Amino acid sequence: MTTLTQLLPAPVIDETARLLMEHYVFPETAEQLAGLLRRRLAEGSYDVDDAEELGRLVTADLQSVNGDRHLRLKYHAHPVPPERGAAALAAMRRDFDTSLGGAPRVELLDGGVAVVELAPTLFPLEWAAEPLSAALTLAAPARALIVDLRANGGGDPDTVAFVCSYLLDERTHLNTMYWRDGERREQSWSLPYVPGARFGGSKPLYVLTSSRTFSGAEELAYDLQQLGRAVVVGERTGGGAHPREGWTVHPHLEATIPVGRAINPVSGEDWEGTGVQPDVPCAAVGSLDRAHELALARLAG
Incomplete structure (x- = not known):
């Protein structure tokens, strides 16, 4: 779905890379992923004019290192406000009202x-x-x-x-x-x-x-x-298993980034990946x- 909002991939990638470096729960992986995104941008891999397609391409790269499925550039069909976490809340509210x-x-x-x-x-x-x-x-x-x-x-x-x-x-x-x-x-x-x-x-x-x-x-x-x-x-x-937060990096794109990890007191582990x-x-x-x-x-x- 092509949006009416102009898509400039470079600022989206730059901001996503910055957020990774600042917030991702695994700093070393964040550095690796930020480098990957910038390299792919320079190679022209993100030269698209469709927000949904850019989200798909970037999400595949974000999950290519450690398979963290909470790590995404998530597309939203409806424009979302810029406040931190607002994209997820707006989508949730629509689901809440239709699911009792x-x-x-x-x-x-x-x-x-x-x-x-x-x-x-x-x-x-x-x-x-x-x-x-x-x-x-x-x-x-x-x-x-x-x-x-x-x-x-x-x-x-x-x-x-x-x-x-x-x-x-x-x-x-x-x-x-x-x-x-x-x-x-x-x-x-x-x-x-x-x-x-x-x-x-x-x-x-x-x-x-x-x-x-x-x-x-x-x-x-x-x-x-x-x-x-x-x-x-x-x-x-x-x-x-990693709790995540979301940042709006484009009116239709939300960078979702895990900021912590969950450990069960009985097993001493979590369910991440398994x-x-x-x-x-x-x-x-x-x-x-x-x-x-x-x-x-x-x-x-």
């Missing part, structure tokens, strides 16, 4: 097994707390619960902790973020109090994943899996039926 706040499905299956689908993303908590609380409270009396993350592409770490709080009994350390400077770190814990009713930490819990499950949705599955709280059913996830490995591997399309069978069998036992 990120909880588009709550259903009771045979045998008292509830399904709560969280999609397309885990929206910022100041938006999502009310609809997520309503969905999880509605499912709280169920005998077993299936959380469907197959179509979830990520989201807010605070929202991950909020959802986990409904699925645990006690305040629990979930994750630690390590930032680029190497000195700052930030722990994520489940909450001591939630509005509404908890499903709790003892009844059977299953999490559905697909190859599309990514970023914050992966953290939700990984945190619950590592705690031994949930059985993950489905496909290996996308493998994006994805979350399911406990019960199966095709995503059949994972709901498989999890339902597992839940019924456990309840019968």
Whole structure:
């Protein structure tokens, strides 16, 4: 799609390279990537007049060194404001308003097994707390619960902790973020109090994943899996563990750059590059039926 906004590749590449050097969580890789972008620009590889095409070309180069799928020059069809992070928020708001706040499905299956689908993303908590609380409270009396993350592409770490709080009994350390400077770190814990009713930490819990499950949705599955709280059913996830921020470098292009890395307190690792490995591997399309069978069998036992 060609935009009406004039595209000058050189300033876009220069600003993207500068942002990499200043913010990317791995400084040595940032230097390598900035050099690659400038070299490709000098070679004429970015001589295009289409913002979407430039985003595609630059993203391929950004991900060519270490495969970091959060590292992108992301195209937006709608013009986005210049403020830091504004591009992502504008796109999220449109999705929020058309997905019942990120909880588009709550259903009771045979045998008292509830399904709560969280999609397309885990929206910022100041938006999502009310609809997520309503969905999880509605499912709280169920005998077993299936959380469907197959179509979830990520989201807010605070929202991950909020959802986990409904699925645990006690305040629990979930994750630690390590930032680029190497000195700052930030722990994520489940909450001591939630509005509404908890499903709790003892009844059977299953999490559905697909190859599309990514970023914050992966953290939700990984945190619950590592705690031994949930059985993950489905496909290996996308493998994006680095929290990122976004900068508008053109009215239709956002440079998304990871600024930290997540370390789980149980495994001492994260899911970057490897994805979350399911406990019960199966095709995503059949994972709901498989999890339902597992839940019924456990309840019968």
